Amino acid sequence: MRILFIGSQESRNLFQAAVAEHAEITSDKNADCCIIEIAETQTLFRLPKKFPVPTFFYITKKDRQLLDALTDFKISGIFFPPIKPEEVVKKMFQGNIQTAVANGSEFDTLKAKIIAKAENIPPLPALARELVRLTRNDKTRIKDFVDQIKKDQGLSSRIIKLVNSPFYGVRQEISSIDRATVLLGLNTVKNLALAVSTESFYNKNFSLLKTTGQKIWQHGFAVARLCEAIAKLSGEDEDALYLAGLMHDMGKTVIVDFLVKEAVTIEDERNQLGTDHCAVGELVLTKWAVMKDIAEAVRNHHHMSKDVFSQILYFANQMHKNIDDPEALEDAVADCAFALGMSAEKLHEAVDPVLESEKADNDIS
Numbered sequence: 001m002r003i004l005f006i007g008s009q010e011s012r013n014l015f016q017a018a019v020a021e022h023a024e025i026t027s028d029k030n031a032d033c034c035i036i037e038i039a040e041t042q043t044l045f046r047l048p049k050k051f052p053v054p055t056f057f058y059i060t061k062k063d064r065q066l067l068d069a070l071t072d073f074k075i076s077g078i079f080f081p082p083i084k085p086e087e088v089v090k091k092m093f094q095g096n097i098q099t100a101v102a103n104g105s106e107f108d109t110l111k112a113k114i115i116a117k118a119e120n121i122p123p124l125p126a127l128a129r130e131l132v133r134l135t136r137n138d139k140t141r142i143k144d145f146v147d148q149i150k151k152d153q154g155l156s157s158r159i160i161k162l163v164n165s166p167f168y169g170v171r172q173e174i175s176s177i178d179r180a181t182v183l184l185g186l187n188t189v190k191n192l193a194l195a196v197s198t199e200s201f202y203n204k205n206f207s208l209l210k211t212t213g214q215k216i217w218q219h220g221f222a223v224a225r226l227c228e229a230i231a232k233l234s235g236e237d238e239d240a241l242y243l244a245g246l247m248h249d250m251g252k253t254v255i256v257d258f259l260v261k262e263a264v265t266i267e268d269e270r271n272q273l274g275t276d277h278c279a280v281g282e283l284v285l286t287k288w289a290v291m292k293d294i295a296e297a298v299r300n301h302h303h304m305s306k307d308v309f310s311q312i313l314y315f316a317n318q319m320h321k322n323i324d325d326p327e328a329l330e331d332a333v334a335d336c337a338f339a340l341g342m343s344a345e346k347l348h349e350a351v352d353p354v355l356e357s358e359k360a361d362n363d364i365s
């Protein structure tokens with residue numbers, strides 16, 4: 001294959017090295033496909049919106065306006081520095097994108113744009129990033145973070161509101177982070193801070209997914225606590241599974257910007273976009289450098305798979321989705337117990353407090 005490269009010599013060399021065994025970079029206008037380097041927004045204005053051969057953009061300037069302008073272009077993929085040979089080969093010669101190289105279809109163009117958006121999602125707030133890195137064994141550092149949380153008025157008051165919900169079963173109202181820490185433990189406060197600090201990602205309109213940002217967040221928070229409870233019972237990493245539960249529908253915040261009509265099921269998403277919130281969620285979490293097992297569980301959360309992380313997340317999601325359907329809920333608990341080789345009774349004991357507190361919350365609103 002021959003690839004026309006339009007851009008600086010330095011970038012051309014990088015791509016030549018990356019595709020070495022697969023293709024030749026040329027200046028010949030009759031090449032099979034094309035890579036165009038975009039180092040400034042103005043370059044975009046000089047380009048046509050459609051290309052005669054599959055075309056990739058190499059964007060060396062990160063700028064919101066520029067990324068938004070990309071929506072008008074029919075392209076097969078986008079690269080950002082640093083150039084990683086495996087990534088270039090994967091996007092251009094392997095998997096689904098190969099179809100894009102072959103025919104440059106609109107479907108794949110859309111998918112490429114969604115991927116670009118997922119890869120450019122704003123970073124997690126600094127505090128949340130640190131909380132993600134913390135492990136349950138590192139009590140001293142958790143304490144430092146709780147001290148930091150206390151300094152943030154908004155965060156503290158949201159946490160205090162949450163700890164007074166029925167789930168935590170505290171008889172007297174908790175009015176300070178210190179008190180919450182004494183009664184519930186450092187780790188719970190840490191996880192609540194993590195949940196609260198991701199809330200802002202859901203601050204947008206989700207009507208095409210027939211839901212609201214608040215509902216998606218609340219669902220993630222419930223699934224996080226279900227995952228944590230199941231993990232505790234099965235001796236898995238509770239913190240990691242809490243995080244998987246919290247973030248599992250994160251992909252919805254990206255795909256919703258590309259939907260043109262309502263999408264209720266995951267098939268609706270795939271039919272419109274060629275991808276779904278599970279795959280996009282995995283991309284976002286990989287970008288945020290969370291544990292690989294977590295990102296994989298997020299990718300698999302709509303079907304049963306073999307690894308334990310994915311199974312726990314899958315069943316936790318099923319349980320919360322069926323919270324108002326006693327029969328389906330019972331099936332989810334029984335199937336989960338069976339898959340993880342535990343007693344259904346014990347599993348009930350672990351998950352019922354979360355489910356009951358959620359039902360109580362539903363009754364109020």
Ligand SMILES: [Fe+2]
Pocket residue numbers: 248249277301302
């Ligand atoms: Fe989902």
Ligand SMILES: [Fe+2]
Pocket residue numbers: 219248249317
């Ligand atoms: Fe979900």
